[in-house]
Amino acid sequence: MRHLIIGAGPAGVIAAEHLRETDPQAGILLIGDEPEPPYSRMALPYYLTGNIDERGTHLRKSADHFDRLGIELRTGTRVTAIEPADKHVRLEDGREEAYDRLLLATGSSPATPPIPGIEQEGVTPCWTLEQGRAIASGARPDSPVVLLGAGFIGSIVLEALARRGVELHVVEMGDRMVPRMMNETAGGLLKEWCEKKGVKVHVSTRATAIQSGRNGHRLAVELEGGEVLDADLVITATGVRPNTGLLEGSGVQVDQGILIDRNMQTSVEGIYAAGDVAQGRDFSTGEYSVQAIQPTAAEHGRLAALNMAGRNVPHQGTLNMNVLDTLGLISSSFGLWQGVEGGDHAELLNRPRYRYVNLQFEEDRLVGGTCLGLTEHIGVLHGLIQSRLPLGVWKERLMQDPTRLMEAYLACTQSLSACKVLH
Amino acid sequence: MLKSLALEPAKCTGCLQCELACSWENEASFNPSKSRIRVFTFHEEGRFAPYTCTQCAEAWCLHACPVEAIVINGATGAKEVIEDVCVGCKVCTIACPFGTVNYNHDTGKVIKCDLCGGDPACARACPTEAITWVDADQTGYDRMQAWAARSVESIDATQGGGA
Incomplete structure (x- = not known):
């Protein structure tokens, strides 16, 4: 049995490791198109702030990790086509690699917003280690930088740029920061916080053109309404798109991402998909969507490997969740944070302290939540939602005080009197 | 033992x-x-x-970590945070369904029970x-008895049929 994995990000690497564990005899080839050892995009902001060096971004730290596991890793190698009829893929240099089972873990790429002048030098996403290096050398203290997009990724990059001491402007089309992760109250608080920390946040607007600079700066960004911002560097963070280009003519069906069934298999037998590129099952809705988050990539990778190795392990669906640190204000969102029709919600807001908790219930079960300025035990929100735990009397108590999440979880899962819990 | x-x-x-x-x-x-x-x-x-922390077998925190900063101590079985490797991204704090990995604002890293070695x-x-x-x-x-009825794991397992 020969497993071939395209994509050496978290989904691909975790799949390779689980394949080795589940199928000790199989051949495993892991192909990545970037020249670096497998690394984490999530760690790039910490590299930008100087918190870690390049090695700190690597997914696995020991140099012989893949060798030791008998996983053949080939970096800097691009797959250009998939030919399922012959069960092989074609590489950039024309050679073929055969497979019995193929995993598509090709990830996603930053979208390029349709703005005149976007192709200029000095305009870049913060997506690859190579781009990270360029930003690290270009984003000098006090130099003006414009960040296009204040979604989840934009806000992570925002943190790193602000910490480098640049003069930062953020431009977001939505009416608040992270509009797809938080409601008006939370997104609005986040904006106020960033402004208090010296970041200029422009919402409900967009860049209409990027021109060559003036006043000694490389670029100038023109906003809707006419305002012009100087910039030495423009960073784009306006969403990502699944990398499905190489599937053309392969017969693998693509919607928003690669369509997969509950066993992570695509429309072509023997071909699986995982991570940012896969349109997988969402725990909350039961529908299939592209989540493009780290915990989902990890879960997809594990499940794809088990199913590729012949185990029948259906995907229960992953919970959409995010955590964000924006200049010290930590926010998180889980599941159906917007709430459900006919559901109840509990809200706690302390505006001066930038503290906000919003819980969403369906009957007496928690289905979603948002936290701002609260970091203690927030994972239990994930547990309460994913276990679909009936809260009984604790629903009312959480409506009164939404911070008592751990108490609710413990009271509903353990008898507080007689039982002994072994850890 | x-x-x-x-x-x-x-x-x-x-x-x-x-x-x-x-x-x-x-x-x-x-x-x-x-x-x-x-x-x-x-x-x-x-x-x-x-x-x-229950030092759970699923080790959600460990698998969610993007930089291999959470490892298993072979002697104790504890899932331990290697502080030097942790970048402070906090993904483990939301991945742990028991809410037992927390962020330490002073160090910018996460902390969890390591059974004190x-x-x-x-x-x-x-x-x-x-x-x-x-x-x-x-x-x-005792462990089975305590967790059998309503732990996250048991509920997760039953979802295979119903969800």
């Missing part, structure tokens, strides 16, 4: 000595907010419940044996 922390809420008086012992052992300060074990209070029932300070400090350090297999039945 592998040992486990046994927590018995019924024996807990809420004295919080475990929290002080934990924060002293791990953070060199008497600061319950930095403790890896926490005692939760139930006024309505007049009860207390100590709770910390095999001699947990909380168990030593507990005056009422609500927290004990016992042979894991000896009390396997």
Whole structure:
């Protein structure tokens, strides 16, 4: 049995490791198109702030990790086509690699917003280690930088740029920061916080053109309404798109991402998909969507490997969740944070302290939540939602005080009197 | 022989000595907010419940970590955070469904129970044996009994049929 994995990000690497564990005899080839050892995009902001060096971004730290596991890793190698009829893929240099089972873990790429002048030098996403290096050398203290997009990724990059001491402007089309992760109250608080920390946040607007600079700066960004911002560097963070280009003519069906069934298999037998590129099952809705988050990539990778190795392990669906640190204000969102029709919600807001908790219930079960300025035990929100735990009397108590999440979880899962819990 | 922390809420008086012992052992300060074990209070029932990482087999935190900063200690079985490797991204704090990985604002890293390398300070400090350090297999039945009914794992497992 020969497993071939395209994509050496978290989904691909975790799949390779689980394949080795589940199928000790199989051949495993892991192909990545970037020249670096497998690394984490999530760690790039910490590299930008100087918190870690390049090695700190690597997914696995020991140099012989893949060798030791008998996983053949080939970096800097691009797959250009998939030919399922012959069960092989074609590489950039024309050679073929055969497979019995193929995993598509090709990830996603930053979208390029349709703005005149976007192709200029000095305009870049913060997506690859190579781009990270360029930003690290270009984003000098006090130099003006414009960040296009204040979604989840934009806000992570925002943190790193602000910490480098640049003069930062953020431009977001939505009416608040992270509009797809938080409601008006939370997104609005986040904006106020960033402004208090010296970041200029422009919402409900967009860049209409990027021109060559003036006043000694490389670029100038023109906003809707006419305002012009100087910039030495423009960073784009306006969403990502699944990398499905190489599937053309392969017969693998693509919607928003690669369509997969509950066993992570695509429309072509023997071909699986995982991570940012896969349109997988969402725990909350039961529908299939592209989540493009780290915990989902990890879960997809594990499940794809088990199913590729012949185990029948259906995907229960992953919970959409995010955590964000924006200049010290930590926010998180889980599941159906917007709430459900006919559901109840509990809200706690302390505006001066930038503290906000919003819980969403369906009957007496928690289905979603948002936290701002609260970091203690927030994972239990994930547990309460994913276990679909009936809260009984604790629903009312959480409506009164939404911070008592751990108490609710413990009271509903353990008898507080007689039982002994072994850890 | 592998040992486990046994927590018995019924024996807990809420004295919080475990929290002080934990924060002293791990953070060199008497600061319950930095403790890896926490005692939760139930006024309505007049009860207390100590709770910390279950060192669960699923190891959600470990698998969610993007930089391999959480590893298994071969001797104790504990999932440990390597502070030098942790970048402070906090993904593990939302991935852990038990809410037992926390972010430490002072260090910019996450903290969780590491069983103190095999001699947990909380168990030593507990005056009422609500927290004990016992042979894991000896009390396997208790463990099953305690968790069988309504733990996250058991509910997860049943979803295969219904969801």
